[in-house]
Amino acid sequence: MNYFFGYTGNGLHSQLTIPKFQNRAAPDPEIKLWGIQSNEDLWEVATENVNEDEHFFYVPQEQINNHKVFVLARKEELSGFNPERLTPLNLYTSTLPAYRSNFKLLNQKGGFSSYQSEYPTGMVEKKGGIISSIKSLLNPAATDNYILIRNVYQSPKTDSFNAYLIDYKSKKILSKHLLKTNQTNCIKVAQKHIQPNVFLFTDGYLCIPVYVSQHQGHLSMEHTHPPHSYILSENVFKKVSELKKEFYEIIHT
Amino acid sequence: MKSYIRKIATSPLGVKLRNLTGWRSVPISFAHLQKNATVSDGFIWRVNENFTTKFNFADLLPLFTNSSDNTIILEFFDHLNRPIKTITLENLVDVSQEIIIDSSLLNTTGYGSFYIYHTSNSTLQECITFSNRCYVGYSYQKNLYSNVHGNTYVKSKGINNEKVEGNMIQSSGIRKYQYTLQNSFKGFDKTELVFVNPHNYTVKMELNGLKHRLSPYEVKVIEFKDDIATIRGQSYFLRPIVFNYLNGRIDVYHT
Numbered sequence: 001m002n003y004f005f006g007y008t009g010n011g012l013h014s015q016l017t018i019p020k021f022q023n024r025a026a027p028d029p030e031i032k033l034w035g036i037q038s039n040e041d042l043w044e045v046a047t048e049n050v051n052e053d054e055h056f057f058y059v060p061q062e063q064i065n066n067h068k069v070f071v072l073a074r075k076e077e078l079s080g081f082n083p084e085r086l087t088p089l090n091l092y093t094s095t096l097p098a099y100r101s102n103f104k105l106l107n108q109k110g111g112f113s114s115y116q117s118e119y120p121t122g123m124v125e126k127k128g129g130i131i132s133s134i135k136s137l138l139n140p141a142a143t144d145n146y147i148l149i150r151n152v153y154q155s156p157k158t159d160s161f162n163a164y165l166i167d168y169k170s171k172k173i174l175s176k177h178l179l180k181t182n183q184t185n186c187i188k189v190a191q192k193h194i195q196p197n198v199f200l201f202t203d204g205y206l207c208i209p210v211y212v213s214q215h216q217g218h219l220s221m222e223h224t225h226p227p228h229s230y231i232l233s234e235n236v237f238k239k240v241s242e243l244k245k246e247f248y249e250i251i252h253t
Numbered sequence: 254m255k256s257y258i259r260k261i262a263t264s265p266l267g268v269k270l271r272n273l274t275g276w277r278s279v280p281i282s283f284a285h286l287q288k289n290a291t292v293s294d295g296f297i298w299r300v301n302e303n304f305t306t307k308f309n310f311a312d313l314l315p316l317f318t319n320s321s322d323n324t325i326i327l328e329f330f331d332h333l334n335r336p337i338k339t340i341t342l343e344n345l346v347d348v349s350q351e352i353i354i355d356s357s358l359l360n361t362t363g364y365g366s367f368y369i370y371h372t373s374n375s376t377l378q379e380c381i382t383f384s385n386r387c388y389v390g391y392s393y394q395k396n397l398y399s400n401v402h403g404n405t406y407v408k409s410k411g412i413n414n415e416k417v418e419g420n421m422i423q424s425s426g427i428r429k430y431q432y433t434l435q436n437s438f439k440g441f442d443k444t445e446l447v448f449v450n451p452h453n454y455t456v457k458m459e460l461n462g463l464k465h466r467l468s469p470y471e472v473k474v475i476e477f478k479d480d481i482a483t484i485r486g487q488s489y490f491l492r493p494i495v496f497n498y499l500n501g502r503i504d505v506y507h508t
Contacts, residue, residue, distance in 0.1 A: 019435040055481060056437055096280060097492065102436040104504075112499070113399060115506045116435065135349035136309040136388050137400055168348060196347035211400075218397035218502060225386050225402065230313065232283050232292060233382040239317050 001088035002118040003036075003071055004101040006064035007148050007184045012212070012219075016059035017102040018070060020052075022095050030074045031092065033057040037068045038156035038182055042083040061106075066184040069119065069152055070101075086154045088121050103210075109217030115210075117223070119152050123206045127153075129244060130207050132200045132224040134165065137211035139220070140194040147200060148210040149185040158182060161204035164251055165189070169197040171250050181205055201247045273426040280489040281406060281421055289377055289412040292384040292421060293368040294403025295449035297472055297494060298329065298354045299391060301362045306354040307390035307398050310369055312345045314412070318381060320373040326410070327352070331365040334470035366449055366472050370410040377412065391496070393503040404492060404507035407451045407470065419470075422451040424488045432492070434482040434508045442500070444477045446493035458486030467491075 006014035020027035033048045048070065051058045059070060073089040080089050093099035103117035138145040149163060159181045165174040174193050179185040179202070200209055206226075213220045228240045261267045262277070265285040272278050283292070298306045314323040325342040337359055342350070356362050369385055384406060390398030406421040438444045450456055450467035457466050461479050475493075484491050497504045 017436055021433060021435075023433050023435055024431055097432070097490070100435050102506075110500060111502060113504050115401075116508060133311055133349050135351075136311065139398065142397060196349040199348075213397060215397045220390070220397055220399045222388065222400040222402060222506075230385065231317065231381065231383045233288075233380060235379060235381065239381065243316055 001071065001090060001121045002093040002099050003069040003124070003152050004103070004117065005069050005119060005150050005152070005184055006059070006103060007066060007105065007186070008061065008064055009066065009186055010146060010188070012105055012107055013061040014064050014106065015061055015104045016064065016070065017104070018057040018059060018072065019101065020055055020057065022092070022099060023097055024095070027055060028092065031072050032075055034071050034073055034078070035063070035068045036071060036086070038158065041157045043086060043156045044083070045078060045081050067182060084156065086124055086152070093118070105212060105219055105221045107214060107217065107219055111214065111217045111219040113219040113221040115222055119150060119208060124152050124154050126206055127204060128206045129204065129247070130200070130202050130209060131227050131244065131247060132209045134189065134198050134200055134211070135194055135196045137222055137224065138189055138194045139213040139215070140191050142213040142215035144214040145189040145191070145194060146212040147187045147189060148212060149179055149187065149202065149207045150210065151179070151181050151183060151185070151205050151207045153181045153205060156182070161202065163187065163200060163202045165193050166199050166201050166247060166250055167195070167197050168199050173251060174198060199247070201251065203251060268423065272423045275425050275428040278425060278428070279423055282423055283382060283421055285420070286382060286409050286418055287411050287416060288380040288382070290382045290409045291371045291412060292382065292406050292409045293370060294384070294386060295405050295407035295451060295470065296367050296369070296387065296389050296403055297364065297447055297449060298367055299364045300354060300356050300359060303394055305392045307351060307392065308354060308387065309349065309351050309390070310385055310387040311348050312350060313383060313385050314371045314373060316348070317383060319378050320375040322374050324372045326370045326372060327367060328370070329359060329365065329367045330470065331361070332363065332472040333468060334366065337361060337365065364472060364474060366470060368408050371412060372410070373412055391503065391505050394501065396502070399503050399505040401494060401505045401507050404494070405449060405451050405490060407449060419453045422488060422490045424452060424456065426487070429485050429487060430489055432484045437480055438477060438482065438497070439480045441497045443498040445496040446475045446477045446482060447496065448473045448475070448491055448493045451490065452488060456486060456488050456491070458484055458488065458491050460484055
């Protein structure tokens with residue numbers, strides 16, 4: 001089951017186009033859109049009234065905040081909803097290729113950028129850390145550079161964890177940022193840190209990092225992959241743990 | 254017994270038979286690749302009076318192996334897979350790298366594909382097969398690059414040799430696969446869907462019922478005017494890159 005999310009802040013807002021159909025099948029006429037958000041340490045689910053047509057739900061900026069996630073489920077599947085732990089309600093969005101919504105980011109000057117986005121259940125159930133090279137997607141020539149860091153974790157209780165910008169070659173921490181679970185966090189990245197050996201590293205929770213650049217009213221947004229998606233051989237977890245170990249050593253020195 | 258059957262079913266011949274018959278088909282397989290290999294997506298370059306392309310990639314081999322004499326090879330082709338240029342990068346110091354792909358680099362304009370491979374003369378302590386997904390940025394009318402990551406495994410090269418292999422994306426001899434892109438294309442001035450054929454053979458496909466033929470590794474730009482895009486064909490993954498145009502701005506993303 002996949003979760004869908006957006007972002008608002010720093011003069012940016014978002015819209016989601018969430019398909020009702022699997023990428024190899026017709027739409028399910030019974031499927032509904034639900035918003036899930038933590039409130040006083042419990043998950044709450046509510047129906048989302050948005051514009052829709054035969055194929056899509058269109059979630060406007062007014063219904064998007066940095067906490068809520070959206071899911072697709074039939075009404076009767078809500079009987080399996082657990083306020084104390086986020087668990088899959090169905091397998092409708094567990095497809096290959098991945099079931100994705102369009103996450104479009106917009107600014108006040110008409111700029112827009114989007115990507116096909118999802119937060120998979122597999123990441124909700126695990127803790128860990130992510131490593132991501134920041135120079136690959138941020139643009140030092142742009143006016144603004146941000147990293148949106150989305151976490152969705154099964155517990156509704158908000159927890160704090162740290163993200164670091166680390167120079168991998170000099171083994172130095174350039175900056176440290178406090179993040180929250182179950183939130184789309186945002187880091188504004190200084191131009192001086194957009195360097196070829198600088199990585200984003202999170203300690204404690206998995207996240208999806210989404211890189212945003214803004215310049216002269218134009219926007220660019222794209223997400224990065226976790227390192228294990230680069231390795232196709234069976235030693236993937238060993239190789240990734242070896243790399244992560246190097247980063248843990250830097251932050252704990 | 255079970256593990257023996259599994260071994261046969263996941264072997265290159267087993268995968269071929271499963272996909273030929275459509276029984277428990279396998280969309281992507283690396284079973285036929287050599288043990289030490291890099292897999293490249295089919296990246297797309299666009300260069301003309303409106304477009305410049307930027308390629309961001311990481312020198313991954315030192316991050317995952319003991320290799321210290323790494324070389325990165327970038328191979329550029331035109332839209333019909335005819336070679337244009339090969340660039341060899343050695344003794345790289347930084348992890349993240351960037352090149353601008355323009356007419357002065359390629360000595361041509363238009364569009365086509367390019368591939369990234371990592372090679373080394375070192376004997377690796379442990380076998381590894383990896384893919385560098387990388388990021389391609391497209392600047393339209395000299396504005397901010399709109400970035401997209403690699404999305405379709407197309408070619409592979411040995412880390413310690415020159416052998417090139419393809420066909421990680423599988424196809425069926427019998428079944429036709431349908432894939433509907435999960436976004437609406439309403440409300441734009443123009444939409445282009447850009448395909449790269451991930452096979453070393455010609456494939457046929459239908460886009461909303463219109464027939465198209467893609468020669469081996471061909472890149473095709475199709476202007477698209479409908480709201481919803483459905484692709485049908487024998488290839489499992491013919492997933493285009495989308496270029497949406499609105500008010501002089503572009504949004505590029507993978508599907």
